[in-house]
Amino acid sequence: MSCPRLPALLVYMLFISSVCCSVALMFYTYFLIQPPRVRNPSLLPQIGCTPDKYQEANHEEQQEISNINPIPLIDFKDLGSKKEKVMLLIIVSTAPQRMDRRQAIRDTWWKHCDGSMVKCVFVTDGFIANHAQRRLAIQERNIHKDMELQPLQGGREFGFRFLNQIKWAMATFHFRYLLRIDDDYFLCLKKLLAELPMRPKKNLVWGFFHCQRRGKMTWIDEAFMIFTRDIIQTFLAQNESSMLCHPHADQQIGLWLNQITRKIFFHDKRLYHDPPASFSPKFQNITNVCDSYLGVHGTYVDKMRYFGRNANDSAKKSHSIPKFSSFCPTTKFDYRFMHRIFRFEPKLCKDNPTWNVERTMFVGRERQYALRASGHTREVTNGR
Numbered sequence: 393m394s395c396p397r398l399p400a401l402l403v404y405m406l407f408i409s410s411v412c413c414s415v416a417l418m419f420y421t422y423f424l425i426q427p428p429r430v431r432n433p434s435l436l437p438q439i440g441c442t443p444d445k446y447q448e449a450n451h452e453e454q455q456e457i458s459n460i461n462p463i464p465l466i467d468f469k470d471l472g473s474k475k476e477k478v479m480l481l482i483i484v485s486t487a488p489q490r491m492d493r494r495q496a497i498r499d500t501w502w503k504h505c506d507g508s509m510v511k512c513v514f515v516t517d518g519f520i521a522n523h524a525q526r527r528l529a530i531q532e533r534n535i536h537k538d539m540e541l542q543p544l545q546g547g548r549e550f551g552f553r554f555l556n557q558i559k560w561a562m563a564t565f566h567f568r569y570l571l572r573i574d575d576d577y578f579l580c581l582k583k584l585l586a587e588l589p590m591r592p593k594k595n596l597v598w599g600f601f602h603c604q605r606r607g608k609m610t611w612i613d614e615a616f617m618i619f620t621r622d623i624i625q626t627f628l629a630q631n632e633s634s635m636l637c638h639p640h641a642d643q644q645i646g647l648w649l650n651q652i653t654r655k656i657f658f659h660d661k662r663l664y665h666d667p668p669a670s671f672s673p674k675f676q677n678i679t680n681v682c683d684s685y686l687g688v689h690g691t692y693v694d695k696m697r698y699f700g701r702n703a704n705d706s707a708k709k710s711h712s713i714p715k716f717s718s719f720c721p722t723t724k725f726d727y728r729f730m731h732r733i734f735r736f737e738p739k740l741c742k743d744n745p746t747w748n749v750e751r752t753m754f755v756g757r758e759r760q761y762a763l764r765a766s767g768h769t770r771e772v773t774n775g776r
Contacts, residue, residue, distance in 0.1 A: 463518050463519070463520075463526070463530070463541060464518075464530065464533065464541060465518045465541050465542065465543050466515070466518075466540045466541060466542050466543075466556075466560050467560075467563075467564075468559055468560055468563050469563060470562075470563040471563060471564055475563075475564060475565055475566040476511065476564070476565050476566070477508070477565075477566045477567075478508065478509065478510060478511045478565060478566070478567050478568075479508075479509045479510065479567070479568050479569065479585075479588060479589075480509060480510045480511070480567065480568070480569045480570075480571060480584070480585065480588060481510075481511050481513075481561055481565050481567035481569070481570050481571070482505070482510060482511065482512040482513070482571045482573060482579075482581075483513055483514075483515050483557050483561065483570070483571070483572050483573070484497065484512070484513070484514045484515070484573055484574070484575050485515055485516075485550075485553055485554075485557065485572060485573070485574060485575065486514050486515070486516050486574075486575040487516060487517070487546065487575075488516045488517055488520050488525055488526075488528075488529045488546070489525065490516075490575050491528065491532060492693050493575040493576060493692070493693060493696070494514055494532070494539070494575060496693045496696040496697055496700075497575065497696065498536070498538075499697065499700060500578070500696055500697060500699065500700030500703075501578060501579045501580070501581045501700065501703070501705070502538075504581040504582050504585075504705070505581070509585055510581070510585060511565065511567075512538065513538060513539070513540055514538055514539040514540070514575075515539070515540050515541075515542055515553070515556075515557055515560075516529065516539065516540075516541060516542070517541070517542060517544045517545060517546045517549075517553075518541030518542055518543055518544070519543065519544060519545040519546070520546070521545075529541065540560070542556045542557070542560070543556070544556065547749060548639045548640070548747075548749035549639065550614060550639060550640050550641040550642075550644075551637045551638045551639055551640060551641050551643075551644040552637065553641065554572065554614070554641035554644065554645070555637065555644075555741065557572060558570070558624050558627060558628060559628065561624065562624060562625070562628060567621060568588075568593065568620065568621055569588060569591075569596075569618055569619070569620060569621070570618070570619050570621070570624055571584075571616070571617070571618045572614070572616075572617045572619075572641075573615065573616050573617075573687075574614075574615040574616070574689070576615075576668070576689065576690055576691055576692055576696075577615055577616055577687050577688065577689050577691060578669070578681070578687060578688040578691040578695075578696055578699045578700075578703075579686075579687050580681070580682035580685065580686050580687065580703065580705045581705065582682075582705045582706050582707065583682050583686060583705055583706065583707065583708050584686060586706075586707030586708070586710075587707075587708075587710045590710055591658075591713075592620065592656055592713075593620060594620050594622045595620060595622065595623065595654050595655050595656045596618065596619065596620040596623070596655075596656050596658065597612060597617070597618075597619060597623060597649065597655055597656065597657050597658065598617070598618035598619075598658040598660060599612045599613060599616045599617045599618060599658070599659075599660065599663065600612070600613045600615070600616055600659065600660065600663040600665050600689075601613070601657065601659040601716075601719065601720065603719060603720030603722075604729065605729045607720055607721040607722060608722060608724075608726070608729065609646075609722060609724055609725050609726045609729050610646075610657075610720040610722055610723060610724070610725060611642050611643065611645070611646035611725045612642055612645060612646070612649075612657075613642055613665065614640070614641040614642035614645070615665070615689050616663055616687055616689065617642075617645070623652070623655070626648075626652055627645075627648050630648070630651070632741075632742050633740075633742065634740070635740065635741045635742065636648075636738040636739065636740065636741065637738065637739060637740070637741040637745060638727065638736060638738045638739075639736050639747050639749050640734060640736070643725070643727050643730065643734070643736075643738075644738070646725030646727070647725060647727065647738055649723075649725065650724060650725055655723070656713065656716075657716040657723055658713045658716075659714075659716060659719045659720070660686060662684070662685050662686040662687070663685070663686055663687045663688075663689070664685050664687070664688045664689055665689050665690075666689070666690070667690065668689065668690020668691075668692070669688045669689065669690045669691045669695055670690055670691060670692040670694070670695040671690070672690075675688070675695065678702065679702045679704075680702065680703070680704035681699050681702060681703055681704070682703045682704050682705040682706070682708070683704055683708070736749075
């Protein structure tokens with residue numbers, strides 16, 4: 393029995409269909425093996441990208457943003473013989489959002505920042521995510537000519553801030569003393585200026601010190617620190633391969649000072665520290681504050697203006713530096729003994745290290761004490 397013949401039209405249609413399928417398969421295979429095409433080759437991921445290359449890519453991205461929204465960051469270029477000469481350089485470390493504190497300082501003790509003896513500068517973070525806040529910071533800088541923006545984002549980066557500040561200070565000024573101070577510190581500046589010529593010209597570390605663990609360790613509180621120029625030079629002369637950084641500047645400085653054998657620690661009892669003056673009854677109606685104090689920590693906006701009206705700031709009788717051993721039996725620091733909320737392992741500065749810390753503005757003591765005063769229970773740690 394023979395098979396029935398297919399109609400000629402059906403055979404023709406099957407032939408055409410097979411040809412079309414073959415052509416389609418060829419085109420599909422061709423385009424499948426071709427590399428993808430992109431408008432901008434730089435957007436392709438880099439295979440085997442090292443951390444350094446990744447940081448370079450981030451830097452290029454930040455540079456692009458800066459080109460769109462220019463940020464006048466501080467210049468670390470060494471001015472050489474063109475450096476401004478001053479006896480005292482004061483750097484007030486401040487957050488971009490603290491405009492009210494900076495203005496209160498300008499209206500009070502900042503008025504004595506004149507002449508050739510002293511130079512006063514606010515230094516804040518320049519990488520500000522909020523567009524409006526960044527614009528306000530740049531406007532403030534341009535108007536007052538007393539503020540610099542450093543290449544940091546914000547948060548608990550006090551160690552990097554201090555390192556940036558002293559690098560810039562050494563590159564820009566020829567100072568004899570450097571005072572790094574917080575923006576909640578009232579300073580009796582005229583009293584300090586009159587006293588400086590009688591203080592050591594080298595090896596001096598002057599401020600409010602902590603002595604803990606039954607005298608087993610000490611460190612200077614970063615809210616008020618005076619250093620002679622040679623100490624700053626020694627900090628910056630450390631070997632890059634072993635130089636350690638820390639989220640908190642006072643601990644970082646404590647580690648650095650461990651390496652310096654010749655140093656004069658001056659724990660000044662005229663520096664009031666804790667609790668914040670704005671929340672302390674002893675400062676409620678005080679007058680002539682500079683008669684008893686050289687500086688007062690925890691002085692917030694209203695109290696800053698009050699002290700400005702009741703300072704009686706002028707040259708006073710100075711006293712010799714007491715032996716540090718009468719305050720603390722050691723000059724050594726060990727971060728491992730710190731309270732757990734401040735205990736971070738130091739890391740090499742050259743690696744641009746990070747720690748598990750907040751990236752927003754460090755709240756500090758003002759809000760903590762305000763919450764406690766309003767009846768909210770919250771841990772208030774000494775020295776912050």
